[in-house]
Amino acid sequence: MAFILSLDEGTTSARAALYDEQGRRVAMESCPIPSQYPQPGWVEQDAVEIWNAQKTAACRVLERGGAAASDIRAVGITNQRETTIVWERSTGRPVAPAIVWQCRRTADYCAELAASPAAAVIERKTGLVIDAYFSASKIRWILDHVPDGQARARDGELLFGNVDSWLVWNLTGGAVHSTDPSNASRTMLMDLATGDWDPELLAIFDVPRAMLPRISPSSAIIGECGAGVFGAAAPIAGIAGDQQAAMVGQACFRPGLSKNTYGTGCFALLHTGGRVPASKNRLVATRAASASGQAEFAIEGSVFIAGAVVQWLRDQLGLIATAAESEALAASVPDTGGVYVVPAFVGLGAPHWDSGARGIITGLTRASGRAHIVRAALESICYQTRELIEAMEADSGERVAELRVDGGAASNNFLMQFQADILGCRIVRPVDTETTALGAAYLAGLATGFWKSVEEVESFWQVERAFEPAMDAATRDRLFEGWKSAVSRCRS
Secondary structure, three states: OOEEEEEEEOOOEEEEEEEOOOOOEEEEEEEEOOOEOOOOOOOEEOHHHHHHHHHHHHHHHHHHOOOOHHHEEEEEEEEOOOOEEEEEOOOOOEOOOEEOOOOOOOHHHHHHHHOOOHHHHHHHHHOOOOOOOOHHHHHHHHHHHOOOHHHHHHOOOEEEEOHHHHHHHHHOOOOOOEEOHHHHOOOOOEEOOOOEEOHHHHHHHOOOHHHOOEEOOOEEEEEEEOHHHHOOOEEEEEEEEHHHHHHHHOOOOOOOOEEEEEOOOEEEEEEEEOOOOOOOOOOEEEEOOOOOOOOOEEEEEEEOOOHHHHHHHHHOOOOOOOOOHHHHHHHOOOOOOOOEEEOOEOEEOOOOOEOOOOOEEEOOOOOOOHHHHHHHHHHHHHHHHHHHHHHHHHHHOOOOOEEEEEOHHHHOHHHHHHHHHHHOOEEEEEOOOOHHHHHHHHHHHHHOOOOOOHHHHHOOOOEEEEEOOOOOHHHHHHHHHHHHHHHHHHOO
16 A cells, blocks of 8 residues: 655644545544643743654554555645744754744734834735744744854754754754745745745844755655654655645635635635735735645735634633533524623734734623633634635635635534624535645645646545525624624733
8 A cells, every 4th residue: 555644743733644545534643742831922832742742643643544654655744834943953952942833922022123114124025914923033032042042053053943844854864954935934034925035034033044944845855754763764745834735635726715724723825826915904925835836825814712712611711521512512502692702812813913912701791601601712713714804805806705614623513604604605614624634645745646636636625514604694794793892802
């Protein structure tokens, strides 16, 4: 048998999956990754734990799938994107905890930068909104807080990478230091149009070029996973940030197609083809993961807390025992009774970009119960998505008639139906909702001839269920106005 091994390193877990020649997922394994919260708004992970979890998940999936390491034809990688790791070139040891994409420790610095003359240059070249979300300010913070960080980085002793680069470095035994355009476009250091590190941006953030990885195509052989890792060598042939990988897994290869991923956060992307998009509604432009080798782009909106609000209901409030329990509990009441949950635990993402916002529950009465709060928390994911889609429609001048969905929370039927209702558009869920892993596999398989063409990959995509809007427009708008009022109360 022959397989593509996909490594899908997310915020809460490292997953590994095997795919056969028909694009079917044969097996998948997962290993949790804990986060630390040393100060309010700070989010960290142990980079060594990330690598160990990913390696463990990969070894488990080979065993579960009954595959030998020699059956692996190629390895694809997808990852949490903006999370920032700096390590020593000579030892491979991280010099600081990985700063997770959600972390807000550089918010004040970013606010100063946004008010400076450099702001126009940054936003024009990167397509991004200046925010602590992206990697550049995180790199700067690490170099400023590690002894001799700047000097060591300039001398080439320290290396930077998002999680993809960190995994490649470890898979190749330190032989390859590489990333792809989809991840590089999230650093705030790459010129979106040229696809290369930009000297002016590097100077603004005081990040030495010597510590940055090579930018290689998303679908190309960039190195070899050493035989010592899994038992046999295999080419590393696909790399993409998780959201761009999900676009590939959803077969969104063509301009106008859109998807939304319901993971820890929520990420909606609209493919714009070879055109560099410019948002007038506080969304961001990004590189798509191209299977053709040509530069392709997307417009993106990011919600910081989506599926993570369900974890909060379970772990912090104890309102549910399992994430799956939220569906039936939410459906047990006809509405929230006027309750709104705004999960601005680490601020608000697009289109607000408010680092100082904090979460609230509003509209509580004596009649409010556990089910109302759980339902309101799930609805918050859908309201935030509507904000993104409205901004996307305003930017594109086109109505989003169909939204392809994926991610763990997409399995929640209540959530998907309410999403269709509050958007007033068709929601389409594919058979395989693990589209980030699938997209990375497609990129690796296309680069190595495992699959012959994009058209072949497109033929694998199948609809599991479609959700049609059933809510009248007046109710839809009334509920959304209530959401906007709740959001206004939590803004900084």
